[in-house]
Amino acid sequence: AGARAGSLCPGPGSMAAAPSLATLQNLVRRDPDGYTEEVGRRLRHFQSLLALVEQQPGSSPADFLPLLSFVSHIAACFPSLMADLPEGLGRLLEERHDVLEPAVRRALLQALVLLRNRGMVPPLALLQRCFRLFRCRDKTLRARLYAYVVTDIKTANRKARDQPLNRALQNHVIHILQEPSSVGAKYALRAMIELYRRQVWRDAKTVNVIASALFCPHPKLRIAALHFLLGAHDAPHDGEDSEEEELQEARGAVSKLREQLGGKDGSHESRPGRCVNKKKRKLQRAMRSSKSRGKAEAAASFAALHLLHDPFTLAEKLFAELRRSSERFEVRLLMINLLSRLVGAHRLQLPNFFPYLQRYLQPHQRDITLLLAYLVQACHELLTAEMLSPLLLHLANHFVTDKSRPEMVAIGLNTTREVCARVPLAMDATLLADLIEYRKDRDKAVVAAARSLLQLFRDRMPALLHKKYRGKGCDLGEKPDAYGALQVATGVEGAELLSAREARLAAAGKLRRDEDGGPAGEGDH
Numbered sequence: 001a002g003a004r005a006g007s008l009c010p011g012p013g014s015m016a017a018a019p020s021l022a023t024l025q026n027l028v029r030r031d032p033d034g035y036t037e038e039v040g041r042r043l044r045h046f047q048s049l050l051a052l053v054e055q056q057p058g059s060s061p062a063d064f065l066p067l068l069s070f071v072s073h074i075a076a077c078f079p080s081l082m083a084d085l086p087e088g089l090g091r092l093l094e095e096r097h098d099v100l101e102p103a104v105r106r107a108l109l110q111a112l113v114l115l116r117n118r119g120m121v122p123p124l125a126l127l128q129r130c131f132r133l134f135r136c137r138d139k140t141l142r143a144r145l146y147a148y149v150v151t152d153i154k155t156a157n158r159k160a161r162d163q164p165l166n167r168a169l170q171n172h173v174i175h176i177l178q179e180p181s182s183v184g185a186k187y188a189l190r191a192m193i194e195l196y197r198r199q200v201w202r203d204a205k206t207v208n209v210i211a212s213a214l215f216c217p218h219p220k221l222r223i224a225a226l227h228f229l230l231g232a233h234d235a236p237h238d239g240e241d242s243e244e245e246e247l248q249e250a251r252g253a254v255s256k257l258r259e260q261l262g263g264k265d266g267s268h269e270s271r272p273g274r275c276v277n278k279k280k281r282k283l284q285r286a287m288r289s290s291k292s293r294g295k296a297e298a299a300a301s302f303a304a305l306h307l308l309h310d311p312f313t314l315a316e317k318l319f320a321e322l323r324r325s326s327e328r329f330e331v332r333l334l335m336i337n338l339l340s341r342l343v344g345a346h347r348l349q350l351p352n353f354f355p356y357l358q359r360y361l362q363p364h365q366r367d368i369t370l371l372l373a374y375l376v377q378a379c380h381e382l383l384t385a386e387m388l389s390p391l392l393l394h395l396a397n398h399f400v401t402d403k404s405r406p407e408m409v410a411i412g413l414n415t416t417r418e419v420c421a422r423v424p425l426a427m428d429a430t431l432l433a434d435l436i437e438y439r440k441d442r443d444k445a446v447v448a449a450a451r452s453l454l455q456l457f458r459d460r461m462p463a464l465l466h467k468k469y470r471g472k473g474c475d476l477g478e479k480p481d482a483y484g485a486l487q488v489a490t491g492v493e494g495a496e497l498l499s500a501r502e503a504r505l506a507a508a509g510k511l512r513r514d515e516d517g518g519p520a521g522e523g524d525h
Contacts, residue, residue, distance in 0.1 A: 021070040032077040039078060046071050050088060053104070057096040065107050072111035076118035086112065086121045090129055097136045105141050113148060123156060124165055128172050131191075135184030142187055149191050154200045166201060170209050177209075182218040189213055189221055193228050196304070204307040211308060214318060219327070226334040229304055230341070311346040315339060319353060333367060336360075340378035347382045354378075354387055358394055363408045372415045379422040384483060388426035392416055396431055406443035413438065413449035417456055424460050424480045432457060432464055 024042075028035045046067040053060050068089075075082040093100070093108040100108075112129075115121045130145045153169070156162045176188045192210055195201040213225035308314060322335045336357065343350050357378075360371050379388065398404075399412025413435060420427050432453075439450035454469060461479050462470045481487065 021066055028074045057099045060104050072114045086115045131188050134187035135181040150194050157200050170205055177213055177216050207304045207307040208309050311342050312348050315342045336374050340374040343378040347380050376418040379419050383423055385425040388423050406446050410445040410449045417453045429464050
């Protein structure tokens, strides 16, 4: 034993005892072939401890964690000898995570991540296992799993999109969202939303997987999906390593390097030498990184709402959920908001939505201004006048009355104007004549709202006004297109601006040549 210990630590003065794991780890990395026998002995000891932990997961031997760290660090040096190690560690963590000690759970996860970085674990297998481990009851472990999943998927897609990996993980998340464990589903959905926000999974499938959470059995997941589709993912997250913070750090590094080199472009003639050249190369790399991140930041991207595969079916199912929902009013308000955006953005026909919304349109209703805004954003030119005429009459009877407060009258008139700006055919002459009489009211806000409604119909549909309200020089032939009329484009909108710009540039070039003393007819060729 003493001779073997001396052979393990070559050099002057042989050690009388076996080397520590840290020393052995350093020696194995330098010369793997010379320590195969010793590593095999340590590995057999570790496997016996691993079997003991599997049988008694509530308590672990004292030397289990040091051996686990040692084996995971040197596993890449003996790929054939350690081939079964990742599967054994992953199986132990996944099957016994509820009864293992917290320190053992974290050490097992750290070992699996290290083996993944060494190329001994396929990324898909480990990421799927991490998604399944989201259901564990250890909050610290869930936070580490979440950070690793987001970071690893982002790294895998940094140079090029890994579509097979992305599709497999997205399909895996679909099954997790239907599981009875709300904790696992919540973290899986949160990871998808974060990857979408970081421009990693910015595709239609990600949006539709998150949208499917609107109908899952867990209320918190439904609320998270509502916030996502309403655009809450675009807001910056406090305390997180966001892309904006990384961009600011890159720009700060560029500024610091420029100050060290003493020039705007990093050039300084009075500082020759290797140190300056090294800093110049570092500055150039930092500038390229900052520019690439800035371009990615400014790249246009579609809103999540426009990437849905079947918005009409989604709106119908969501409206059915809304009608039988017993959630608190704030959640129902989110559902109404999403429905109105779906109807307005995709030009949907959802006739029963407007009578349902009409029930909430009362002056005393909580958050009435939000509800009126949702009504306006749901209006589009493909809605028939019969759908919106009862709503306009309802607004006139409950908001624009002599018994209402002036602010409610102004809100009702402004809402009526915005609805008519989108669907002017919904207004009739009798109701319009009554509403514009409020331009003589004593309240300034009511007068301004009534005058804006009058001006709208002077511009869009003057034939609906009485002769004395039409104004001078009105065109009685001006009216909106009939419902369903097809507008065929005969050219490219704004093309005349390009022609005008080219004419200005040609004229400026000819003038410059004349000033330089060129031939008079040169600009005509």
